[in-house]
Amino acid sequence: MSRLEEKTLKTEKLFSGSVISLQIEDVELPNGKTSKREIIKHPGAVAVLALTDDNKIVMVEQYRKALEKTIVEIPAGKLEKGEDPLECAKRELEEETGYGCAEMEWLISFYTSPGFADEIVHLYIAKELKTVENAASMDEDEFVNLMEVTLEEAIELVRNQKIYDAKTAYAVQYLQLQGALKK
Amino acid sequence: MSRLEEKTLKTEKLFSGSVISLQIEDVELPNGKTSKREIIKHPGAVAVLALTDDNKIVMVEQYRKALEKTIVEIPAGKLEKGEDPLECAKRELEEETGYGCAEMEWLISFYTSPGFADEIVHLYIAKELKTVENAASMDEDEFVNLMEVTLEEAIELVRNQKIYDAKTAYAVQYLQLQGALKK
Numbered sequence: 001m002s003r004l005e006e007k008t009l010k011t012e013k014l015f016s017g018s019v020i021s022l023q024i025e026d027v028e029l030p031n032g033k034t035s036k037r038e039i040i041k042h043p044g045a046v047a048v049l050a051l052t053d054d055n056k057i058v059m060v061e062q063y064r065k066a067l068e069k070t071i072v073e074i075p076a077g078k079l080e081k082g083e084d085p086l087e088c089a090k091r092e093l094e095e096e097t098g099y100g101c102a103e104m105e106w107l108i109s110f111y112t113s114p115g116f117a118d119e120i121v122h123l124y125i126a127k128e129l130k131t132v133e134n135a136a137s138m139d140e141d142e143f144v145n146l147m148e149v150t151l152e153e154a155i156e157l158v159r160n161q162k163i164y165d166a167k168t169a170y171a172v173q174y175l176q177l178q179g180a181l182k183k
Numbered sequence: 184m185s186r187l188e189e190k191t192l193k194t195e196k197l198f199s200g201s202v203i204s205l206q207i208e209d210v211e212l213p214n215g216k217t218s219k220r221e222i223i224k225h226p227g228a229v230a231v232l233a234l235t236d237d238n239k240i241v242m243v244e245q246y247r248k249a250l251e252k253t254i255v256e257i258p259a260g261k262l263e264k265g266e267d268p269l270e271c272a273k274r275e276l277e278e279e280t281g282y283g284c285a286e287m288e289w290l291i292s293f294y295t296s297p298g299f300a301d302e303i304v305h306l307y308i309a310k311e312l313k314t315v316e317n318a319a320s321m322d323e324d325e326f327v328n329l330m331e332v333t334l335e336e337a338i339e340l341v342r343n344q345k346i347y348d349a350k351t352a353y354a355v356q357y358l359q360l361q362g363a364l365k366k
Contacts, residue, residue, distance in 0.1 A: 116202055117300070
């Protein structure tokens with residue numbers, strides 16, 4: 001197997017925003033030549049596959065400016081500085097849906113765009129939901145419509161490209177797999 | 184259901200690179216207030232779940248500078264300007280693995296990071312692989328090690344967090360689901 005690592009020769013920070021930052025790195029390739037890498041730094045995020053007692057999936061409809069589109073996703077949000085992913089998952093679930101939960105379990109963590117970004121998403125499954133009185137509220141620039149859909153409806157939303165993002169497609173497929181394994 | 188759209192008031196282009204570009208948008212929120220969105224534009228990408236005749240999954244081990252890590256992924260790459268995703272999938276498969284295929288079928292397309300990027304990944308499944316003589320070669324700054332793993336090995340790699348990216352985790356789970364549905 002050949003060596004694959006790239007050595008950083010220089011890092012130029014071009015932008016630091018409230019969500020992402022951008023840096024250009026000059027790297028030495030495995031063959032000794034040099035190249036440039038355009039890299040987005042992101043604090044990481046969580047997503048929650050939340051199931052109601054009658055086995056519906058809690059979804060949020062949200063406008064995504066990057067896509068210029070309204071899409072349907074499972075509740076998700078980015079980590080605050082130093083925040084534990086499990087705590088973040090509970091917070092985002094409450095803020096976006098008004099639900100707390102008695103059970104929250106980690107399923108998988110994955111990088112979303114390893115070609116240019118270090119964003120990692122930690123996916124959790126939440127059960128035994130209950131409405132929180134005086135639930136924490138969302139960021140003031142966040143607006144969502146809440147939906148509760150059956151697995152069949154979620155599969156149909158994927159087919160119709162209304163569910164359109166990786167974490168949600170993974171979560172819906174996860175439930176399909178659990179159902180198929182039970183049979 | 185409430186209105187969710189955000190109206191663009193101003194777009195400031197901060198960076199345009201060879202892979203991504205960055206722009207800051209001033210937006211009007213549904214409640215009339217304003218906010219800023221940090222947005223990455225990306226040309227889109229393809230990924231290929233390629234299966235050998237003995238049902239192994241073709242993977243590439245690749246160093247990802249954004250992560251400062253070597254991870255295992257299914258073959259993937261970004262769209263050239265105006266390139267058809269199916270053609271791109273065939274090209275990337277050949278460049279990264281040396282394989283052509285008699286059958287290539289679209290499975291799903293998803294946005295990887297809708298919170299800040301417009302990157303979409305078109306996922307294909309390829310079967311009836313055969314080695315291409317004088318295969319097209321990779322970008323000159325790309326280095327990969329080829330692997331062929333069973334589904335069981337792939338699941339283990341996911342568990343050990345060696346497979347670590349959304350498209351690959353989705354593809355492995357897709358095969359698990361197909362297997363479970365057959366039983």
